[in-house]
Amino acid sequence: MKTRYKGYTGKLLDVNLTSQTTGEYIVSDMDRERFLGGRYLSTKILWDELKPGIDPLSPENIFIVMTAPLTGTRAPSTSRYDISAKSPITGGIGHSNSGGNFGIHLKKAGWDGIVIRGSADTPVYIEINDDVVQIKNADHLWGKDTHTSQELMKTNDFKKAATMVIGPAGENLVKFACVVCQERVHGRTGMGSVMGSKNLKGLVVKGSKKIDVFQPEKFKEHTKKWIKSLQGHPATGETVPKLGTSMFVALLQRANALPTKNFSRGTFENYNQITGETLAKDHLIRNYGCQSCPIQCGRVVKLDGQEIKGPEYEIMCLFGANLLINDLDAIIRWNRELDLLGLDGVSCGTVLGFAMELNEKGIWKNNLEFGKKENILDILKLIAHREGIGNDLAEGVKYLSEKYGGTDFAPHVKGLELPAYQPQAAVGHALGYATANRGACHLDGGYMIYFEATGPVTLEQFHHRSKPAWVVLDQNLLAAISSGGSCLFTSWTFVPAIAFKAQKSKIISFIIRKILTYTWPSITGLLKLPLVFLKFHIPLLPHSKAIALATGMDMSFGKLIRIGDRGYTMEKLFNLREGIRKKDDKLAKRFTDDLLVKGNKNSRVQLDKMLPQYYKIRGWDENGVPKEKTLKKLDLNFVDISQLN
Amino acid sequence: MGIPMGSDEWALALKDEVNKSEGYRMASLTWEDDFYFIVTKGGPITEDLLVYVDLWHGECRDAFRVSDPGVKSPTFEISAPLDIWKKVSNRELNPIRGIMTRKLKVKGNILKLIKAPKSAIELVECAIRLDTEWP
Known part of the structure; x- marks a missing residue:
């Protein structure tokens, strides 16, 4: 066994499409502890393996499929997995997360992930049946839509297998081509065209193995409570x-x-x-x-x-x-x-x-x-x-x-x-757009819209000073949840059910809005707290306890947020190495100069006010480069920051 | 009597045709890359047949048959069996469609090619105008 932790299989498949060979990619337990899984573990691999400046649509790019420790464990909403590569649309880190059954089958086949290198001479697809991996000719699939290709891949022993394919858009290297798994989609950052550039039409996987967890009985008990809380919550149990x-x-x-x-x-x-x-x-x-x-x-x-x-x-x-x-x-x-x-x-x-x-x-x-x-x-x-x-x-x-x-x-x-x-309507959400590592993304950006517009209780939409701290907290939180393998909808229970009752009273909503907006310094304080003060689990976010029970890792709420912070910063370092800088943390003038509400001078995105504060809270310098002490705090000091300046 | 396809004579004829073509010139003013066009072994082709073509800013600077593939390192290599090249020549297969469907195999930045469809089509038109004798 190549890991001391449960929840993982301990094995990554390494496929070289140029030489048409397969092997194993070794990941250390130290990296599992630092990044957990999903896109942040993939980012670390891409950092280690890619030379800076490569063409994302060349054989030199590496395409990674990665599950996470909770994927397939029966914890609620944990079918999630990521695909990652250098993005052809941004030139920086690219990744896309999806549900569907591919990640679960991959784990059951005995693989935590797949590292795919090079490119095939002719269209191929990868077929995985537990330990048996084959690279097969895909001439009969090339040109076909995603539904037809998935059906055609499910032949013989693979009728109940999971599939992941590109359509004509990916084959033709459309910059925003996606990857489809059943009817779920890995939408963003052009991962479909990376597959297309490798002549990789798709993957089909079938797994028969059991996914073990560290403490099965306690894990089962914990997930039962978690499912109940999701079902009882107004958002996840009713509206969604x-x-x-x-x-x-x-x-x-x-x-x-x-x-x-x-x-x-x-x-x-x-x-x-x-x-x-x-x-x-x-x-x-x-x-x-x-x-x-x-x-x-x-x-x-x-x-x-x-x-x-x-x-x-x-x-x-x-x-x-x-x-x-x-x-x-x-x-x-x-x-x-x-x-x-x-x-x-x-x-x-x-x-x-x-x-x-x-x-x-x-x-x-x-x-x-x-x-x-x-x-x-x-x-x-x-x-x-x-x-x-x-x-x-x-x-x-x-x-x-x-x-x-x-x-x-x-x-x-x-x-x-x-x-x-709309960026100007939720300036924190807009700051998230500007700073998200994969480009304009509502999820990577921290999904502040929930706290500024759509949630039961919200901050003031156009208040700028409060937002950077909230954005950093949310970005780290969502990053952490994603790295464990959970769907981001499960983060909605962070806002307790009682808040939905509070929204019915205008006075109470008003008071809560003021409290959330003007207590932003406490959020900054929370982000600066040493880990020793955050060594607990919180009922509103069952994720950290689930990861501890599933894997046997020493895990807490604080550690999980720290993993989110680390993963986010690792992506930032990747982008810096690719030449993506402070000048790229920006929005079009329509959003920064035009007022959304006539007469309301705050109804435009004042990035010039928010960015310096955001960088400071993150422990980055005025150019958005992580400081040495931040790298040390996050256990990322294997990176020589002077090389990135 | 036609010019044997892929011969030095054929390559020179292609060079002349490209340099006479206003259509090619206008479509390729910024193009700066060279190619191997390869007919792969199979059928009447007993070994891979390579033609080198150097295209620069709307003109063809050089074109010749290559016996040793190591003699040049072109930016692009486009290879296909004889029947596919015939289809391109007969206008049955658009060259860009050929690249996208991987019937024409490309070594090099495929996106650069498919973003310059006019240039590719004009080049093919130049080749079509030759009196080619196919193997």
Whole structure:
């Protein structure tokens, strides 16, 4: 056994597509303790293995699939796993997390992860049946959509296996190509095109082994309580199962935070035709979820007599309000097409909105118009196949703005397109966009929107001074939860159920808002507390105890947050080594200069005020470079920071 | 009588055709890379047939048949069996589609090629205009 910890298999598969050979990649227990699993462990591997400056679409890039210690252990909502590589859209760290059954099967096959190097001469797929690994010809799959390819891979012994594939978008190196696992999607950062560049169509895995945990009885008891708390919580037990993420359309409209017309404003007059409530009333058949998940956030909807996967909030907004389209039927159709083609819906919707504004302003004549839906389906195909204007659209917002113009209203950070939350409406969330290591990301950014607009109790939306501390805490917290293998929805119980009762009283909500906003120094204090004061588990976040019981690791709430901080900083170091600097922690002028609310001078994102404070709280210098003492605190002092300056 | 495909004579004819082509020149003003075009062994082709082509800012600086692959280190190598090259030549297979479907195998930055479709198509048009004698 190559690890003393349970929850892990102790083995990573190493596949070289150039030489068509397989072996094992060795990870130390020290790295498991430092990074747990998922994308942060992958980042450490990429740091160790990649030379800086390599082309992300060259054989030199490494593509990693990585589970985490709780993946597949029957703790609630722990089907999660990550894929990582150097991103072709940002040039920095790229990763994408997903549910579905691939991670579980991979672990059951005896592998914690897969490190994939080089590139094959001809299209291939990787087939894993416990210890038997084969690289197989994929000529018959190349060119096929993600649904068909997954079905074709499940032959003979693999009928009940898990699959992960790219569609035509990944094959054609579309910068925002995604990877699809069943109907779940690894959307962001162009991981699909990394697979495409390796001529890797997909992977299929079947596992028959048991996943052991350290203290089975206590773990079982703990997860039972955890499931109960999720089921009893107003968000994870009621709203999310009932409406899915599409519930955010109405919530964000009310908060003036629903990106509309290429993020030019935060409200859409026809929003009620594309809400979660409308979806539930007119189309919903049932919800569904990943294995071991009591939340069941997925939607199955009916369209043209067929049952298909329903759209998430991001698609409903970015193909709805953001394009001035209020046709839910059309959005459902496009959602399906995005998955079949293997396109990231978030980036794609944002790209289209930007292209529409370029057309409207006469900057780039492309026949894309706000409110015009007739050509959208064709455009998606053009993008996936890089035909006509699709060849330019496939490169993303940053490329389009550099080629044609419009940088002032180009919604991207570091090259990654913005997700569906209006930055000026939640300035902490906007700071998260600017500082997230993989580019504009609501989740990596700390998901502050929950504390600024959509949660039961919130901070003041436009208050800037309070936000950096909260953003750092949230970024570390979500990073920590993700690194253990849990779905980020499980973090919502951090806000106790009683808060949902409090929101019914205007006075109580007002008082809580003031307390949360103006006690930000206590958050800074919490972040600075030595670990010795945080050696406990907290009931609102069962994750640390679950990891301890599953693995046998010495784990606490404080240690888990520290792992989040460490992982986040490790990603930052990777980016610095690739030349991504303070100048890249920015947003378009539309968000930093334009007022969202007329007359409210705080309703723009004042990054110049927040960034210095953010860097200071993180223990970074004024250029956003981690200081030596921060690296020492985080046990990252194997990095020579002078080399990165 | 045609020019044997892949011969030195054929390569020189291609060079002349490229340098006469205004369509190629306009589509390739910023292009700065060289190629091996390779017909892979199989059927009437008894060993890999390599042609080196040096393209620079809209013109062809050099083109010749290569017997020793080590003689040059081009930025790109594009290889395919004879029947695929015939399809490209007959306009049955768009060269960019050929690259994307991996019928034309590329060593080098594939994205750079598929982002320059006009240049690729004009180059193929130049080759199509030659009186080629196929093996």
